[in-house]
Amino acid sequence: MAVHVREAHHGCMAEQIRSKRRWRRGSWRRVPEQRVLGGVAAGISARTGVDVNVVRTVFVVLAFGGGFGVACYLAAWLLIPATGEATSIGSSALSDRTGITLAAGLASLVTAVFVLLSLVGAGWIGSLAWSFVLSVIGIVLIARNAPPAEQATLRRLADPLIGFAGDTTRSRIALRATVGAALLIAGVITLLVGHTSTALLRPLAGVALVIGAVVVVLGPWWLRVGRELVAERQARARAEERADMASRVHDSVLQTLALIQRRATDPQQVIQLARAQERELRAWLFDGQAPGSVADEMTFAAGVRRIQSDVEAQHGVTVEVVTVGDCPIDEDLQALLGAAREATVNAAKWSGVQVISIFAEVEPEAVSLYVRDRGRGFDPASVPADRKGLSDSIHARMDRHGGSTEVRTAPGAGTEIRLSIPRLAVGQTAPA
Amino acid sequence: MSDSTSPRPRVFIVDDHGLFRSGVRSELGSHVEVIGEADDVEPAIAGIATSEPDVVLLDVHLPGGGGQAVVTALRTTHPKVRFLALSASDAPEDVIAVIRAGARGYVTKTISGADLVDAVMRVAQGEAVFSSRLAGFVLDAFAALPAAGQQTPPFDPELDQLTPREREVLRLIARGFTYKEIARELFISAKTVESHVSSVLRKLQLSTRHQLTRWATDRRLD
Numbered sequence: 323m324a325v326h327v328r329e330a331h332h333g334c335m336a337e338q339i340r341s342k343r344r345w346r347r348g349s350w351r352r353v354p355e356q357r358v359l360g361g362v363a364a365g366i367s368a369r370t371g372v373d374v375n376v377v378r379t380v381f382v383v384l385a386f387g388g389g390f391g392v393a394c395y396l397a398a399w400l401l402i403p404a405t406g407e408a409t410s411i412g413s414s415a416l417s418d419r420t421g422i423t424l425a426a427g428l429a430s431l432v433t434a435v436f437v438l439l440s441l442v443g444a445g446w447i448g449s450l451a452w453s454f455v456l457s458v459i460g461i462v463l464i465a466r467n468a469p470p471a472e473q474a475t476l477r478r479l480a481d482p483l484i485g486f487a488g489d490t491t492r493s494r495i496a497l498r499a500t501v502g503a504a505l506l507i508a509g510v511i512t513l514l515v516g517h518t519s520t521a522l523l524r525p526l527a528g529v530a531l532v533i534g535a536v537v538v539v540l541g542p543w544w545l546r547v548g549r550e551l552v553a554e555r556q557a558r559a560r561a562e563e564r565a566d567m568a569s570r571v572h573d574s575v576l577q578t579l580a581l582i583q584r585r586a587t588d589p590q591q592v593i594q595l596a597r598a599q600e601r602e603l604r605a606w607l608f609d610g611q612a613p614g615s616v617a618d619e620m621t622f623a624a625g626v627r628r629i630q631s632d633v634e635a636q637h638g639v640t641v642e643v644v645t646v647g648d649c650p651i652d653e654d655l656q657a658l659l660g661a662a663r664e665a666t667v668n669a670a671k672w673s674g675v676q677v678i679s680i681f682a683e684v685e686p687e688a689v690s691l692y693v694r695d696r697g698r699g700f701d702p703a704s705v706p707a708d709r710k711g712l713s714d715s716i717h718a719r720m721d722r723h724g725g726s727t728e729v730r731t732a733p734g735a736g737t738e739i740r741l742s743i744p745r746l747a748v749g750q751t752a753p754a
Numbered sequence: 755m756s757d758s759t760s761p762r763p764r765v766f767i768v769d770d771h772g773l774f775r776s777g778v779r780s781e782l783g784s785h786v787e788v789i790g791e792a793d794d795v796e797p798a799i800a801g802i803a804t805s806e807p808d809v810v811l812l813d814v815h816l817p818g819g820g821g822q823a824v825v826t827a828l829r830t831t832h833p834k835v836r837f838l839a840l841s842a843s844d845a846p847e848d849v850i851a852v853i854r855a856g857a858r859g860y861v862t863k864t865i866s867g868a869d870l871v872d873a874v875m876r877v878a879q880g881e882a883v884f885s886s887r888l889a890g891f892v893l894d895a896f897a898a899l900p901a902a903g904q905q906t907p908p909f910d911p912e913l914d915q916l917t918p919r920e921r922e923v924l925r926l927i928a929r930g931f932t933y934k935e936i937a938r939e940l941f942i943s944a945k946t947v948e949s950h951v952s953s954v955l956r957k958l959q960l961s962t963r964h965q966l967t968r969w970a971t972d973r974r975l976d
Contacts, residue, residue, distance in 0.1 A: 640864065644890035644928045647897060679886060679930035683893070692929045738929070 360399035389453035396460030647684030673697025763878035781867035814841035859883025
């Protein structure tokens with residue numbers, strides 16, 4: 323049996339590969355660069371020569387005709403690979419088990435709702451059902467498997483809906499409860515007043531029974547899907563938290579331990595280092611003040627000078643600082659300073675020279691900071707993966723805050739780390 | 755870096771710390787000829803006027819007034835004497851004031867011996883010497899000026915604004931690049947880098963923009 327199953331599976335894979343090839347030969351490709359949603363219309367236009375706006379109009383018209391256009395569009399989005407991509411979103415969705423379960427769960431939920439609607443006599447709604455169900459499946463699979471840029475598009479579209487459903491401010495909850503209660507009361511009164519004969523309530527009882535049955539049969543499954551989703555999101559949040567924590571511990575505790583090992587012959591300094599680290603760690607664990615963070619009222623230039631004095635004190639090197647302009651520190655600049663501190667400490671530890679230069683410039687659109695040494699440099703490709711400094715404390719940290727990192731180095735040629743982060747339009751200050 | 759064929763520049767040192775003067779003297783060593791020293795404004799003016807050195811190493815801070823008093827007193831009577839400002843101070847207003855008075859450059863006292871010799875040689879040849887810190891100050895000073903378009907007359911874009919290229923060069927100096935490295939980075943010759951720096955110095959000294967003059971005072975009031 324097992325063998326048969328596997329063969330069947332292989333057959334399915336072969337089919338899938340063949341179909342992929344066919345797409346490629348036919349050169350149907352979505353064009354994400356010109357996309358409004360998924361670039362499907364642009365792709366069709368490129369393949370057929372029909373003007374892209376005509377294609378878009380057809381989709382919109384079909385969308386109003388029973389939702390057909392929406393389902394078609396989503397199917398195309400799912401099955402046609404983007405330009406420059408070898409596989410479609412659909413093929414990567416095949417291995418997304420949670421996604422498939424979720425799609426099936428939602429589809430069954432939607433089907434159940436439609437069955438109920440047709441039971442209470444709103445049969446015409448049933449004609450919308452299949453395109454609606456297909457759309458739901460499509461949206462779920464695309465949202466989970468599309469490249470980040472396309473996911474962002476979807477999220478932007480869904481934002482108002484999510485915002486409404488996820489809105490937990492008190493006034494909104496109260497408003498919703500009031501509206502719900504009013505509708506409920508109105509409904510019950512209409513039923514009792516409008517239909518004095520209880521016999522007319524019987525179909526309603528039937529509907530209630532069907533709802534009950536569906537909930538009993540499918541309810542636990544829906545619940546499990548929901549719970550899995552929550553668990554997944556929590557796991558992701560935990561992983562992010564861990565990464566953040568790891569880079570903080572690396573910046574503070576591990577750095578200090580390394581220093582202590584190096585200064586083992588100087589008890590006075592070891593004690594001093596240990597004390598300072600203890601203070602910092604306590605402040606972080608019990609007062610929630612991040613290590614290496616600067617006080618809120620400090621300006622950016624003052625933060626850079628703080629790095630200068632700290633690194634000079636801890637590592638016995640000279641840090642030359644030149645700053646141009648200044649501004650208050652926000653969360654992004656806090657991250658920039660954290661990365662800059664790490665880069666400076668790295669230069670102090672590894673460059674082998676006594677002078678490190680920092681140049682920081684605050685411009686209206688961006689803040690840039692350069693850490694440069696004329697030391698031995700290194701080969702970025704040969705940095706072991708377990709050395710967290712550059713990858714986690716600098717690159718990842720800058721990425722998380724929308725900044726960029728550039729490393730210019732080569733063995734013997736010194737090192738320059740360039741950090742840059744865009745500035746929000748608010749919080750302008752004069753550079754003087 | 756010094757050109758061995760050129761005669762040794764004659765240097766006069768003005769600083770109120772005797773220890774620092776002797777330190778500089780030994781660092782400059784045989785590359786230059788130190789022909790005199792002074793520890794305050796009055797003796798410096800008198801000494802420089804009689805000895806007529808090629809380069810004066812001038813401390814920005816002197817007990818009897820800023821180094822700028824020395825430059826101002828001698829600029830018209832001894833135009834061939836060139837000044838290189840030296841300071842341990844962070845105060846941009848004093849540095850800019852000395853440069854505007856006529857000094858050809860500014861270096862910090864933390865400069866290495868070799869770099870100081872190089873800076874003296876450059877100033878002796880009439881070049882401008884910008885340390886990374888001075889470059890930062892200048893960028894700051896010109897950034898403090900209102901942007902083009904919001905200018906009230908009299909505004910002379912020739913003098914009151916830096917070109918994008920000059921900005922780029924200053925930024926690289928501020929990042930610690932040497933002229934040679936800047937030339938390589940921007941695909942221009944070292945001579946062109948020099949001319950950009952000289953042009954910035956000219957603007958700094960000749961701009962009549964009262965914002966630039968006042969910039970120093972604004973900074974002090976901060």
